[in-house]
Amino acid sequence: xxxxxxxxxxxxxxxxxxxxxxxxxxxxxxxxxxxxxxxxxxxxxxxxxxxxxxxxxxxxxxxxxxxxxxxxxxxxxxxxxxxxxxxxxxxxxx
Amino acid sequence: xxxxxxxxxxxxxxxxxxxxxxxxxxxxxxxxxxxxxxxxxxxxxxxxxxxxxxxxxxxxxxxxxxxxxxxxxxxxxxxxxxxxxxxxxxxxxxxxxxxxxxxxxxxxxxxxxxxxxxxxxxxxxxxxxxxxxxxxxxxxxxxxxxxxxxxxxxxxxxxxxxxxxxxxxxxxxxxxxxxxxxxxxxxxxxxxxxxxxxxxxxxx
Numbered sequence: 482x483x484x485x486x487x488x489x490x491x492x493x494x495x496x497x498x499x500x501x502x503x504x505x506x507x508x509x510x511x512x513x514x515x516x517x518x519x520x521x522x523x524x525x526x527x528x529x530x531x532x533x534x535x536x537x538x539x540x541x542x543x544x545x546x547x548x549x550x551x552x553x554x555x556x557x558x559x560x561x562x563x564x565x566x567x568x569x570x571x572x573x574x575x
Numbered sequence: 576x577x578x579x580x581x582x583x584x585x586x587x588x589x590x591x592x593x594x595x596x597x598x599x600x601x602x603x604x605x606x607x608x609x610x611x612x613x614x615x616x617x618x619x620x621x622x623x624x625x626x627x628x629x630x631x632x633x634x635x636x637x638x639x640x641x642x643x644x645x646x647x648x649x650x651x652x653x654x655x656x657x658x659x660x661x662x663x664x665x666x667x668x669x670x671x672x673x674x675x676x677x678x679x680x681x682x683x684x685x686x687x688x689x690x691x692x693x694x695x696x697x698x699x700x701x702x703x704x705x706x707x708x709x710x711x712x713x714x715x716x717x718x719x720x721x722x723x724x725x726x727x728x729x730x731x732x733x734x735x736x737x738x739x740x741x742x743x744x745x746x747x748x749x750x751x752x753x754x755x756x757x758x759x760x761x762x763x764x765x766x767x768x769x770x771x772x773x774x775x776x777x778x779x
Contacts, residue, residue: 498657527770531770545596567625
């Protein structure tokens with residue numbers, strides 16, 4: 482039951498906020514060291530925090546989560562496939 | 576009495592009624608819109624990625640930008656997302672005053688972000704950056720910067736307008752908790768896009 486003094490899930494949001502700030506600072510240091518794979522992990526972590534907690538995906542029916550996640554993964558895969566080989570090819574030419 | 580032939584009715588496995596995704600159609604449509612908007616930014620960032628790969632050199636972001644300012648902008652937007660989520664929670668609980676207070680805080684965060692972004696833009700433009708060139712050696716650097724941050728900034732502005740309307744409607748007692756949640760979904764999406772822009776454009 483919701484406590485009248487503390488509306489729905491507020492604490493969760495501010496815990497998420499704190500984690501997001503920590504991740505931002507960590508990623509700032511990773512960025513100055515140009516550690517790209519770890520930065521990508523950081524992005525995924527932040528995106529998951531925002532999507533799951535702020536956007537409530539954690540509490541929605543799985544079907545909705547599937548729409549969002551599959552769409553993003555499919556898009557990323559399509560873009561990556563289209564760009565990576567050409568990009569690497571040009572990089573090798575330079 | 577003549578016997579009537581039974582009419583064959585096509586049957587769907589879904590009996591109709593509640594959305595198969597468990598949310599009302601408004602929320603589903605907002606999610607579908609968000610996905611399509613995400614594709615927009617994915618396209619921009621993918622193009623930018625290709626540009627980086629295909630460029631022999633690229634300006635060092637830490638020399639062009641003040642990363643402390645950018646980090647402050649990130650902090651402001653993340654905090655505005657937290658106040659937005661709090662407003663949504665308050666709306667679901669029916670606390671009208673709290674909703675308005677946190678909507679106003681979110682709007683304030685958005686305006687602060689836009690102000691800082693505008694300051695950054697003017698700072699770069701004053702140094703000679705434009706869509707066609709810049710003093711750092713790679714013309715497309717400033718072009719991609721203005722296009723990507725410009726599109727994101729316009730989304731922030733749209734979000735601020737939506738939130739202002741939501742705040743006014745809440746004050747008049749004419750908004751539902753679901754409406755506040757939909758505005759919240761858009762605002763969180765804008766924050767999410769900034770996370771990607773911040774990392775790909777300013778850090779990597």
